[in-house]
Amino acid sequence: MSYLLLRGLSNCATACTLLLLTACAEVPAQPLPVAPLPSASPEAITASTAMPAPAPAPLLTFEEWRMLLRSDAIAAGINADLFDRTFAGLTLDPNVVRADNSQPEFTRPVWEYIDGAVSVSRIAQGRLLKAQHRPTLKAVRKAYAVDHEVLIAIWGMESNYGSNIGSHNVIRSLATLAFDGRRQVFWRTQLLAALQILQNGDAPAQGLIGSWAGAMGQTQFMPTTFNEHAVDFDGDGRRDVWRSTPDALASAAHYLQASGWENGQPWGFEVNLQQGFDYALADPEIRRSVAQWRILGINPTRTIDVNEHSLATLFLPAGHRGPAFLLLNNFRSILKYNNSTAYALAIGLLSDALDGNPGVQAPWPRTDRQLGRSERIELQELLTRNGFEPGPADGIIGANTRKAVRAFQQRQGLPADGYPSHELLQKLRQP
Structure with missing residues (x-):
């Protein structure tokens, strides 16, 4: 979804109508993309490393824009008093605009990202929390058929096991991005969804708190994802992904289930390649069964229980001089959570480590210089x-x-x- 739609609209009423029609849409996950490597945090993973196009010059003042938004929100079922209370005294956040437009010249190599994501301390803490929340995890697996380890890995990656859920006012952040961001239609959709969360009574007492980009709670759900997939698993009447670990883990499981997660199957696994292998087969468009890859001499580096008929793609995250992986359907499910191969690989490797499996066996080409x-x-x-x-x-x-x-x-x-x-x-x- 792009802000370019707004540039072609000279009439404000037409703009509002078109924006409202997009209010139920989400950005679709692409099949097995080759995403840019993240620069720092999980939030940075979804950012493009290209120079961002400048946001369009605002056609309206913020006050005029807010009044038009109010009309759209009321038409979408938002209570007028709730809207007025929420936007009373609300101002734009220049730090959010700077974050949206910030694109680093250089990004971290994938191996440095994996080192940080699958650290010894994160693995150790995750194992403790896995044991501590075992009854909840068993109940979640029974309800949604999603393995324990991937949920703990997502929890650890997204919020460091709930210790870092963000401190931004989500309504202010989304209003800023919807008014002055690079993807105004997308952000407006998220803003309307956030108002629905407030109206449904799911928000904690301190309001909607999250990242600068509007991701919320221990599992960092965007508002549209929250409305569709968040669940009240602890039975207190609220879908509280901020303070309720059962709600957060079950909500993530519900989302993975909807994304096609296959319980008991791996996300993928590291493989050995024979000398003289045709590396052109490491193409995300080429999918073969595990058995067919074995015929080509591609075998796991460790014993693994996998359906030999499962379709897989070959992935070389650092080229032919680095490790190789076969990626299965569950990897694609993780990509729907965060559309970055680096992120999904980190989740897979962290979930393996939480289950007591060894890390990456082949060496990374750590002397390679990354392109800016x-x-x-x-x-x-x-x-x-x-x-x-x-x-x-x-x-x-x-x-x-x-x-x-x-x-x-x-x-x-x-x-x-x-x-x-x-x-x-x-x-x-x-x-």
């Missing part, structure tokens, strides 16, 4: 100049760019892993 945003843009421009089709030069290494990189590597007689390394950029720079 400007270098990624240059790489895309050079690929285009050489007759390949990476898509727009936006600095985002997506499926089209990977495919173009793979084609260039094949022309050069290199391992066609689709990985945009610094060495590859140097070759493209050569006349």
Whole structure:
């Protein structure tokens, strides 16, 4: 969903009508994307590493915009008194706009992100909490058929087991983004959903508190996700993902269940590749059964219980010089929670560790230098100049760019892993 829709609207009434029609939509998760690596926190995972397009110049003052929003909210069933109380004295938050527009030139390598996400302390704390909440986890698994470990891993990644749920006023953050952000239609949808949460009485006494981007509670749900998937699991009459651990864990399980989670099956597993393997098969569009991958000589690095008929894709998060993984359906379910392969891989590895399994066996190429945003843009421009089709030069290494990189590597007689390394950029720079 994009703010560009607003730019083409010269009439404010038309704008409000179109915005209201989008109020039930959410950004769809893409199938197995090659997402940019996160720069710091789980929240940063969903941010693009490309230079953001500037937000459109506001057509209205904030007060005029608020009055139009009020009309839309009332038409959507929000009580007028609730709206007035919620917006009384509310101002824009410039820190939220800066956070929305902030895009780092350099991002952390995937192995550094995994190191932090699957740390010894997080594993140890997660194991203790898994034992402490075992009765709740068993009840949640009975209700939603989702394994204990993945829920604990999501809890740990999203809020450090409930210790860091954010401190922003969600209504203020979303109002700021809906008025002055880069994806105004999306943020307006979330704002209307947040008002519904208040009206339903699910918010804690101190109001809706969350991240600068409006993610809430111990499992960091966006308001639309909350309205659709949050549950009252402790039976107190409220869906309290802020203070109730049973509600938070069950809500995450409900969301994973709706995303197609297969209880008892792995998210994926690390594999060994034979010498001379065709790395071009590490393509998210290529799906084969585990048995078919075995025929190609791809086998798990450890004994694992998996359905041999399950479809899997081969994933090389750091290119052919790093570890390799077969990714199954549950990995795709995690991606629907957060649409980043780095995040989903961290959740999978953390859940494995919580179950007592070893970490990544193959070494990471830790001496590799990561491409900065400007270098990624240059790489895309050079690929285009050489007759390949990476898509727009936006600095985002997506499926089209990977495919173009793979084609260039094949022309050069290199391992066609689709990985945009610094060495590859140097070759493209050569006349």
